[in-house]
Amino acid sequence: MNAPDSPDSSGCIVTLTxxxxxxxxxxxxGPLQRGAVHRLETVGSQAGGKGVNISxxxxSAGVDTVAVLPAATDxxxxxELVAAGIPHRLVPSDHPVRVNFTVTEPDGTTTKLNSPGAPATPADLQALAARLHDLADSAxxxxxxxxxPPGAPAEWYADLVADLRDRTRVAVDTSDEPLRALVERLGTAAPHVMKPNGDExxxxxxxxxxxxEADPAAxxxxARFLVDQGVETVLVTLGGNGAVLVDRSGAWHASPPPTDVVSTVGAGDSSLFGYLLGHLRGDDQADCLALAVxxxxxxxxLPGTxxxxxxxxxxxxxxxQHLPVRSHLGKQSPQ
Structure with missing residues (x-):
């Protein structure tokens, strides 16, 4: 029987989705074939989004949490959040929550079809930011x-990090234009943790x-580029090659245990939670990385999300294991 990893911890994680x-x-x-007719073996549904997954x-791990998101109370x-016992703070919305589809094949190959989501107005974004400010001192x-969501400026995450990082520790997991906008603002808006994957x-x-993804040292x-720009810790998930963790004191690579991959959806969210859980417990960086992987x-x-x-x-x-890494300023990080 698998030995459970003790959930003993204290603290609170507030998530924004x-x-x-x-x-x-x-x-x-069987394998997905374009243009063919397929019979589904199962269909599952779950309230999700990266922040909700972390909450x-x-x-499950006995950590206090509050999920902040836009949605109508009905x-x-x-x-589903209520049924799952997930505490939440809502910004009211006139639009239904979007639906994303994931197609999984027997070998674990995952194809995602994501909807754009309901548009956000400046008032919506202001209200979400206000919810975070109300919770920052307890997080x-x-x-x-x-x-x-459509309508949100790409730099909105960077604006939030700049406002919040002196009041609480901030982690960011995003992609595409919001990620690029954050990277451009690291001089004034560096989060404490960033979690890109290889593509990002x-x-x-x-x-x-x-x-x-194939070379943890690379x-x-x-990732050292982000640390040199002011990010405290960078967790890079590498799929089947595990993950690397980089901070100013060094770099580490963690290899995953043998896994029969069923669905990769939500694996990155679980990895980020594992790191945060280790940090709440006071684990060192190597142990936090091991828990993340x-x-x-x-x-x-596991199936679905x-x-x-x-x-x-x-x-x-x-x-x-430790990795030798040179900073982008030309100095090898100490080990």
Missing amino acids: PNPSTDRTLTLG RACI DAFVH DWMVLAGSL LASFTGGDADAL AAEA AYGSAAAG TIPHPAQVRRDLVQV
Whole structure:
């Protein structure tokens, strides 16, 4: 039997999901073929979005959390949050929460079809920011996660980080234009943690995404750019190659335990939660990375966007090693 990873911790994680989604997972019995007719083996549905997924992980691990998001109080999405026992603060919306579709194949290949989401007005964004400000002093971590809704300026996450980072610790997990806008503002809006994957890291360092994912040392070198710009810790998830963690004191790579991949959706969110959970416990960086990879691997072995319970997480099977990394300023980081 898997030994449960003890959930003992204290603290509170506040999550922001500005573009939440109902995640529907369609499971195929064979490979996806364009233009063909497929019979689905299962269809699943879960209230999701990166921040909501992290709040869901908090509930399983006994960590206090509040999920901040836009939605109508009578939306089926919110009813599911209530049923799952996820505390939340809403900004009222006249639009239903969007629906995203994930198609999973027997070998674990995942195809995502994401809706754009309801448009956000300046008043909506102001109200979401106000919810975060109200909660900042009671939060040990504030997680800004996922895509931005139509109408939100690309630099909105950067604006939030600049406003919040002196009041609480801030982690950001986003992509595309919001990520690029944040990177451009790191001089004044560097979060405490950033969690890119290989594709996202390559998008602003100019590297090759496949090469970064295949080479942890190269990924760590690329992540050092963010640390040199003021980010305290960078967690880069590398799919089947685990993850690397880089800060000013050094760099580490964690190899995942053997995993039969069922769905990769939500694995990155679980990895970020694992890191934050380790930090709340006072673990050192290597142990935080091991817990991050253990959580991400456990999630990849579960269907849809299922978030693992601590009893399913095997940190003891994760191997961590130091990596030699040179900063972009030319100085090798100490080990």
